[in-house]
Amino acid sequence: xxxxxxxxxxxxxxxxxxxxVTKKYFLDPQVTVRYPWKAVSNIASYKGHLExxxxxxxxxxxxxxxxMCALACPSNCLTVVKRKVPKPTPEQAQAEAEAKAKGEKPxxxxxxxxxxxxxxxxxxxxxxxxxxxxxxxALAFTGSTYLAGYSREDFHFDLVQVLKNQAGxxxxxxxxxxxxxxxxx
Amino acid sequence: xxAIPAELLRIIIGLVAIxxxxxxxxxxMVWVERKVAGHIQRRPGPxxxxxxxxxxxxxxxxxxxxxQLFMPKGADPILFWLAPVLAFLPVLLLxxxxxxxxxxxxxxxxLGLLLxxxxxxxxxxxxxLAGWAxxxxxxxxxxxRGVAQAVAYEIPLLLSVLAVSFVAGSLDLAHVxxxxxxxxxxxxxxxxPLAFLIYIVSALGETNRAPFDLPEAESELTAGFHxxxxxxxxxxxxxxxxxxxxxxxxxxxxxxxxxxxxxxxPGPVWFVLKVSALxxxxxxxxxxxxxxxxxxxxxINWKWLLPLAVANLLLTAFFVKLAQFA
Amino acid sequence: xxxxxNNDHLAGDFYTQNFAKTAGEGNLILNLGPQHxxxxxxxxxxxELDGEYIMRAEPILGYLHRMHEKMAEVKTAAQFIPNMGRVxxxxxxxxxxAFVGAAEKLGGIEVPERAEYIRVITCELNRIASxxxxxxxxxxxxxxxxxxxxxxxxxxxxxxxxxxxxxSRLTYSYYRIGGVAQDLNADCIRRIQEFIPWFRSRLPxxxxxxxxxxxxxxxxxxxxAIEQDTCRRYGATGPVARGSGINYDVRxxxxxxxxxxxxxxxxxxxxxxxxxxxxxxxxxxEQSLRIIEQALDMMPxxxxxxxxxxxxxxxVPAGETYFAVExxxxxxxxxxxxxxxxxxxRTKLRAPGFCNLSLFAEVSQGTILADAVAxxxxxDLIIPEIDR
Numbered sequence: 001x002x003x004x005x006x007x008x009x010x011x012x013x014x015x016x017x018x019x020x021v022t023k024k025y026f027l028d029p030q031v032t033v034r035y036p037w038k039a040v041s042n043i044a045s046y047k048g049h050l051e052x053x054x055x056x057x058x059x060x061x062x063x064x065x066x067x068m069c070a071l072a073c074p075s076n077c078l079t080v081v082k083r084k085v086p087k088p089t090p091e092q093a094q095a096e097a098e099a100k101a102k103g104e105k106p107x108x109x110x111x112x113x114x115x116x117x118x119x120x121x122x123x124x125x126x127x128x129x130x131x132x133x134x135x136x137x138a139l140a141f142t143g144s145t146y147l148a149g150y151s152r153e154d155f156h157f158d159l160v161q162v163l164k165n166q167a168g169x170x171x172x173x174x175x176x177x178x179x180x181x182x183x184x185x
Numbered sequence: 186x187x188a189i190p191a192e193l194l195r196i197i198i199g200l201v202a203i204x205x206x207x208x209x210x211x212x213x214m215v216w217v218e219r220k221v222a223g224h225i226q227r228r229p230g231p232x233x234x235x236x237x238x239x240x241x242x243x244x245x246x247x248x249x250x251x252x253q254l255f256m257p258k259g260a261d262p263i264l265f266w267l268a269p270v271l272a273f274l275p276v277l278l279l280x281x282x283x284x285x286x287x288x289x290x291x292x293x294x295x296l297g298l299l300l301x302x303x304x305x306x307x308x309x310x311x312x313x314l315a316g317w318a319x320x321x322x323x324x325x326x327x328x329x330r331g332v333a334q335a336v337a338y339e340i341p342l343l344l345s346v347l348a349v350s351f352v353a354g355s356l357d358l359a360h361v362x363x364x365x366x367x368x369x370x371x372x373x374x375x376x377x378p379l380a381f382l383i384y385i386v387s388a389l390g391e392t393n394r395a396p397f398d399l400p401e402a403e404s405e406l407t408a409g410f411h412x413x414x415x416x417x418x419x420x421x422x423x424x425x426x427x428x429x430x431x432x433x434x435x436x437x438x439x440x441x442x443x444x445x446x447x448x449x450x451p452g453p454v455w456f457v458l459k460v461s462a463l464x465x466x467x468x469x470x471x472x473x474x475x476x477x478x479x480x481x482x483x484x485i486n487w488k489w490l491l492p493l494a495v496a497n498l499l500l501t502a503f504f505v506k507l508a509q510f511a
Numbered sequence: 512x513x514x515x516x517n518n519d520h521l522a523g524d525f526y527t528q529n530f531a532k533t534a535g536e537g538n539l540i541l542n543l544g545p546q547h548x549x550x551x552x553x554x555x556x557x558x559e560l561d562g563e564y565i566m567r568a569e570p571i572l573g574y575l576h577r578m579h580e581k582m583a584e585v586k587t588a589a590q591f592i593p594n595m596g597r598v599x600x601x602x603x604x605x606x607x608x609a610f611v612g613a614a615e616k617l618g619g620i621e622v623p624e625r626a627e628y629i630r631v632i633t634c635e636l637n638r639i640a641s642x643x644x645x646x647x648x649x650x651x652x653x654x655x656x657x658x659x660x661x662x663x664x665x666x667x668x669x670x671x672x673x674x675x676x677x678x679s680r681l682t683y684s685y686y687r688i689g690g691v692a693q694d695l696n697a698d699c700i701r702r703i704q705e706f707i708p709w710f711r712s713r714l715p716x717x718x719x720x721x722x723x724x725x726x727x728x729x730x731x732x733x734x735x736a737i738e739q740d741t742c743r744r745y746g747a748t749g750p751v752a753r754g755s756g757i758n759y760d761v762r763x764x765x766x767x768x769x770x771x772x773x774x775x776x777x778x779x780x781x782x783x784x785x786x787x788x789x790x791x792x793x794x795x796x797e798q799s800l801r802i803i804e805q806a807l808d809m810m811p812x813x814x815x816x817x818x819x820x821x822x823x824x825x826x827v828p829a830g831e832t833y834f835a836v837e838x839x840x841x842x843x844x845x846x847x848x849x850x851x852x853x854x855x856x857r858t859k860l861r862a863p864g865f866c867n868l869s870l871f872a873e874v875s876q877g878t879i880l881a882d883a884v885a886x887x888x889x890x891d892l893i894i895p896e897i898d899r
Contacts, residue, residue, distance in 0.1 A: 011725040046674060046679070125597075126593075127592065129589065
């Protein structure tokens with residue numbers, strides 16, 4: 001009987017303890033970051049959408065258009081469009097033929113960087129398989145968390161163009177206004 | 186001018202003041218609730234619209250007013266729309282006999298307490314109608330719970346109030362307040378602590394506030410009896426809930442906490458302060474505890490509150506009689 | 512009032528009608544879900560109610576079926592790893608591990624020791640995050656609104672830590688066949704070391720606010736008791752089985768990785784009810800902290816990805832294997848059959864939530880609606896994992 005009464009008292013006391021906890025946190029400072037005015041501090045390590053790593057010359061990608069990334073991608077969101085071999089002028093063709101006749105190996109003059117590097121962000125699952133399989137390390141994640149768009153097409157990027165824009169607008173966050181693949185075509 | 190009796194004028198002015206203040210209280214309470222809840226949960230709560238989000242409830246109210254009044258197929262149109270009105274209107278009447286200050290009372294009747302208890306009984310009807318008429322299974326379950334709960338919790342509420350009015354020998358709220366003094370030890374809570382506790386618990390049950398928010402238990406019945414209500418239909422239920430909170434807290438203040446009595450500050454200020462403190466307690470309780478189960482709710486009532494209230498009442502009656510002889 | 516008598520819209524679909532055939536006289540058939548606050552996603556439970564008492568309950572699945580197993584048939588092993596992060600958003604790394612482990616077992620690939628420790632640390636952190644999510648959501652089911660905010664406050668910290676090596680916050684795809692994608696850097700390790708004492712200091716608050724609260728105790732004590740026998744029959748694992756007193760933890764029963772070297776207790780409870788499952792999970796969080804602490808101390812330097820780790824085009828050698836890990840909800844298994852071709856021939860994923868949910872129909876019988884919600888919550892269901 002007494003034990004039961006004591007139990008009841010301790011049960012009721014547990015309600016008081018709960019109120020004490022909420023009172024404590026009521027008076028404690030808030031932990032919310034008021035977003036549009038203050039950014040959260042933990043996005044540095046976030047890995048957002050892909051970008052091409054530029055070679056020494058700004059705006060020129062390191063990429064050699066080998067297509068390993070597109071092959072490795074689990075969701076087929078990458079398309080690498082290689083540069084077309086420019087049609088040799090008659091002189092060049094002649095020179096080439098002469099060189100061949102001499103037994104020299106013809107020099108590959110076509111630049112290796114891709115014409116277009118189409119990236120469909122709507123399909124990407126940010127797994128990083130493409131980066132790991134790039135033989136030259138030409139791909140990287142951006143830290144961009146704030147990417148937003150009005151339509152599906154806003155997330156179809158041509159990464160070559162994005163890189164060029166980035167080089168042109170030094171110091172401006174390129175992810176803010178990436179060119180869409182559609183506007184290219 | 187003589188054609189209008191002074192009493193009628195007073196009631197009309199009072200009713201207008203009540204209607205305005207209920208709306209205002211609703212808005213302020215929504216803000217306070219969200220702000221307090223936010224701070225408890227270490228969030229800022231609303232802070233975007235107006236200073237510290239003070240205009241936010243007004244915007245929400247406007248949004249509610251602007252929404253389409255939607256009625257589900259198969260619902261009873263008359264009863265469906267009657268329910269929110271029925272939830273809200275009696276609440277206005279509940280404010281009539283509340284003594285905010287000395288003489289500051291809309292309707293000075295000697296049965297004020299009875300009036301409040303009688304009108305608050307109407308709230309059950311609106312819950313029942315809302316749940317029944319909306320032709321929704323969740324609504325029906327919510328309504329069934331609401332009725333059982335309200336019927337059960339009215340009894341200890343009544344008994345605890347009666348104990349106080351025994352001591353005062355009156356059902357007039359103003360009279361009960363007048364008998365109390367300035368300082369806390371002159372208040373009825375010192376002589377009737379148990380009645381106060383019972384009152385507060387049953388008031389939580391009566392107003393369907395967490396942890397006794399069974400009729401609208403969100404995780405079980407989605408929104409219970411008001412599942413199908415949108416726009417102002419929901420808005421009225423919402424407003425009625427907060428207005429009901431104010432009423433039960435006001436009655437508690439008048440009966441147990443000395444009403445308008447208090448040092449230094451004028452009477453109405455003290456009254457408002459005490460009511461706010463009680464409301465804050467109710468808000469804190471809501472954001473701290475889990476919800477009780479339905480059968481537990483009834484067990485608390487029938488096995489604990491009711492016997493305690495009856496015992497308290499008998500003891501009080503005994504001592505009152507003893508005091509009369511002495 | 513012409514619409515008053517028309518109740519066509521209440522007739523229900525195939526499941527409801529089929530269910531209704533055997534319903535008792537005057538009983539109410541109620542669909543809990545697919546959109547319902549307490550089903551955590553799109554689970555649908557058809558219940559037959561007599562008043563508030565549940566006569567029968569039948570969970571209906573498939574609203575979140577995404578064909579993960581079929582997708583495995585059209586992808587190479589390495590390409591399938593991102594899928595595993597999406598099966599169960601609560602404990603993504605457990606699923607990562609189950610599949611990667613199976614592929615490694617079939618390919619005979621040794622994982623560097625440091626990678627094993629990193630896997631243990633991240634997986635346990637993920638378990639804490641998952642349990643915190645459950646804790647908050649469960650309390651929300653029981654009508655307490657505040658605990659989930661406190662739980663998320665802590666969970667944020669775990670996610671911040673896990674974001675450093677994995678780069679994402681929820682659907683990780685971090686483990687690779689033969690190791691992990693990235694090493695834990697100094698900042699990450701420092702944060703983990705700070706997190707452990709901090710989280711320990713938070714646990715008493717959880718106890719004060721919730722575990723000891725009389726209303727909560729009354730809500731979960733003696734509710735939804737599951738006998739050991741029933742657990743075994745349905746194949747329940749994880750905290751659900753341990754809450755019924757079955758001492759079964761894959762980390763101990765079928766040791767994998769470096770768990771045998773670590774000292775931790777497998778908590779069990781003899782209460783068998785929702786309270787038992789609750790207690791088990793609360794203790795598991797503490798034990799996870801212990802495991803992380805030890806793993807951090809014991810972690811050697813070295814590689815995190817084995818030399819010559821499989822490329823995406825890697826063909827899994829022919830054969831079949833099963834690899835199980837202990838997830839936050841129970842035994843996560845991956846059964847992989849390979850014919851040596853480009854893609855894995857067949858992958859079968861064992862979701863612990865599926866077995867745990869199967870219990871619900873039996874356990875909830877005869878309880879009242881509020882208890883059914885409490886039972887459903889105590890099983891810790893993540894619907895995407897159940898539907899896969």
